[in-house]
Amino acid sequence: MLDSGNFVLARNNSAVVWQSFDHPTDTLLPAQVLNRDGSLFSSFSERNFSRGRFKFILQNDGNLVLYTLNYPMADHVFAYWSTQTLGTGFQVIFNQSGYVYLTARNGTILNYMSSNGVSTDQFYQRLTLEYDGVLRHYVYPKSANSTGGRPMEWSVNVFLPSNICLRIGGDTGGGACGINGFCSLGTDQRPICGCPSGYSLIDPNDRMSGCKQDFLQQSCNQESQESDNFGFINMANTDWPGSDYAHFVSVSEDWCRQACLGDCFCAVAIFRDGNCWKKRIPLSNGRIDSSVGGKALIKIRQNNSTITNPFGGNIPSKSDRSTLIIMGSVLLGSSVFLNLLLLASVLLFVFRFKGRKSKTNIQAYTFLPGVNIRSFSFNELQEATNGFKEELGRGACSTVYKGALKDENGKVVAVKKLDKIEKEADQEFKAEVSSISRTNHKNLVQLLGYCDEGQNRLLVYEFMKTGSLANFLFENPIRPNWYKRVQIAFATARGLCYLHEECSTQIIHCDIKPQNVLLDESHIAKISDFGLAKLLKPDQTKTTTGIRGTRGYVAPEWFRNMPITVKVDVYSFGILLLELLCCRKNYEADVENECEVILADWAYDCYKEGKLSSLVADDEEAIDDIKRFEKFVMTAIWCIQEDPALRPHMKRVMHMLEGSVEVPAPPDPTSFIS
Known part of the structure; x- marks a missing residue:
């Protein structure tokens, strides 16, 4: 051995x-x-x-x-x-x-x-x-x-x-979680398998074994009134692609429900954007994800008992309601007073039940459209942050506080509170929730929940112990380790590549800078702050919008009335990469040599004149790895080209950094004539 x-x-x-x-x-x-x-x-x-x-x-x-x-x-x-x-x-x-x-x-x-x-x-x-x-x-x-x-x-x-739940498809097979099961991705990037209401695991010791029905299927006997014994449980953002046998367009959700209820072969109906799909047993490749959208209507037998509502409370079955009606009819013959008394009792029961069900639904599961993450009340977050006591950072219209969730064993979180409740701030809040809730990648800060209560807009993120890359680079008395900086460059590039090319909805971040790259205790870099993010439609590659971002990292096309593409993030990444390499800000007015004031210009001059040693300074680790340093500088210069067409896409940037493709000699970034 x-x-x-x-x-x-x-x-x-x-x-x-x-x-x-x-x-x-x-x-x-x-x-x-x-x-x-x-x-x-x-x-x-x-x-x-x-x-x-x-x-x-x-x-x-x-x-x-x-x-x-x-x-x-x-x-x-x-x-x-x-x-x-x-x-x-x-x-x-x-x-x-x-x-x-x-x-x-x-x-x-x-x-x-x-x-x-x-x-x-x-x-x-x-x-x-x-x-x-x-x-x-x-x-x-x-x-x-x-x-x-x-x-x-x-x-x-x-x-x-990156997401096994969404990648497995096909018309056969059980997917990541077995026949009739569904898959959702956990915070540790591992699939979580589950069964719909009315179903249970075939093998309780194997979570990927698939699920079986715990009730008798609907009879297809024409003389039977079986549809009266069935109802639906709703599951948002859920689908079993490939199991449908009928598809209807331009219909309502109620029409879809009735069509499935009256069809003995229909086990699940999927309703999304006016489309209705009927699905039969067995169901294949189930998944739950915010990118799926719509809802699954799971048809289950109600029997003579109550159906458990997964959102809280019980729903009386049709047979229970029939029993109440018959009992009422028998008893209501005694006297007018008894009639009134019983009628009042029935009405009181109905209104209390409806009120309880409505209250349970709203408090426990309140979501923005298309978003499937936890909703917090303002009081919960006020208590978690000890009255917003410990400040972690501050932005243009928001402040971030440290907190701990008592109902999750004191889990430490970062709570971002929007200070300005104006239309622009409200749009920023919805943009951040909408964009990051659709993402799931190890190099993106995870959004755990939000609060949208009255005038209060808050976001709850995982806590990043080491803080921002800006603090790591610019406020550290000792120059950070070269190899850690290299890994931070790789991680940031991977996160951006995911946003641009691997998300179900392409996302332009619009504000990449060291303050928006956070580090965990292992110095793993994760991109944060999606307040300015711009979502593109599936068939869209560019957009027009007002200027967004931070001075020094904003691509030139913002000022030239040109369409905005993912290349604006590539430009910002190029500036950030130079700052990572040289451990200094892009603009420093108090330098001795005037030509070093703007890092991007100085870096190209050093490269062109073959004087990269001036950029490396006394960084011995970088000097020992000078070939990689030079390759990274060349990659950064390609990223900051004023002509967006000359900038590579982030996947190409990743390959250039990793060395899987050659990095050609870059031109002067300012050679582009508008």
Whole structure:
């Protein structure tokens, strides 16, 4: 057994006869290579390590693919992630520096699966295809010194795909959570599986086993009045794509309900934007996500008991109401006084029930349209922040306070309170909730909830212990570690790439700057503050809007009456990248040399004249990594080109930073003539 984890059978002359690295199961280790036709199979469940439902394979055609399998057979069902490298992919390499990438036959890097390199001298590492279908790169510190005092545990460095719930589709298969189940992504980026009301897990010990109906299906006997025994439970932002057998357009929700109720084959109806889809059992690839929209109407049998309302309270079944009517009819024959008394009692019961149901719904589940996150009352947040006592930061029209949620074991949060309750501030609030609630990425600050009560507008975010990148760069008496700055650049680029290219609704952030990049206790960078964000429609690539952003980071096209695209964020990222490289602000008036006042101009002059050492100054770590420093400077100059057409998209920027593509010599950024 070698230190690498490779189990080897060798001859006396050390010639290898057999090695476990040639026969992987669900895991790759550093120094291990996956050749064409090599594959990983997931385990069946968290504790059952027999072959499971997912496969990772470098095909003979050169394409690297993640598949769902036709369990218990091993044939492929649906490709939910791939590198699209037909004819070129040759080897998957996990090197000693912690990078995982796909190469061509000539050694050219085609795709980075994990570019957040971590030294194998300090960390154990593994790349595992787990039972939930997600490929995760794990790291584990070899000593307590590697953790900076944090607990020693396996932590996830990179995972693919970013949202397993939305990526798996197809007309067959159970998706990430099994037949009839639904999948939602948790805060730890792991799928959470559940069953609709009236259904339960087939195997309580396997959350991905799928769900079974706990009631008799509707009879198709024409003489039966079975529809009277069924009702609906609503589930917002839920769908089982691929299970429909009928589709109707330009109809109302009530029409959709009645159409499903009168159809013995209909198990679920999906209503969205005037469209109604009828779905039959079994249901495939269920998912809950704010990007889905609409609602699922789950048809369940009411029987002779009450139906549990998932939003609180009980709904009397039709048979219960019939019983009340019959009992009332029998008793109401005695006297006028008794009639009035009973009538008053029935009315009191009805109004109390309706009031209780309405109150429960409003208090427990209040959402903005299309948003499916927790709603807080103002008093809850006032108590959580101890009367808005500890201020974390302040913006143009908002202040951020530190708080702790008592009902979540004292979980520390950041509460952003909008100071100006004007139309513009209200629009900013709705924009931030609408945009970030649709996102889910490890390099975006997670929105936990909001308050929209009277004149109060507040947002509740995860707490980022280290604070902003601005504090980290500009208020630190010691120059921050070069390699940490490199990782911050990678993370910020990944977050922007997700907003621009991987979100269901493309988002232009419009205000990328160090103050809006926050760092957790491990110095993992996450983009925050979506108050100025601009959402684009699915078929839209540009927009026109008033000037947004912060002076020094605003792209020139804002001032030239040009259409605004995702390239404005690329420009801002270029400025931020230069600040990361040089640990100084883009504009500093008190420098000795006048040509160094504006960092962007000075950086291009240094590059053009071959004097990058002036930018590096006394940063010994950057000097030792001068080739990467030069590549990053060139990438930043491409990003800040005044001509938006010359700026690369963020995915290209990521590849330039990672080294998977060459960075050509950039032109003078100010050469563009309006």
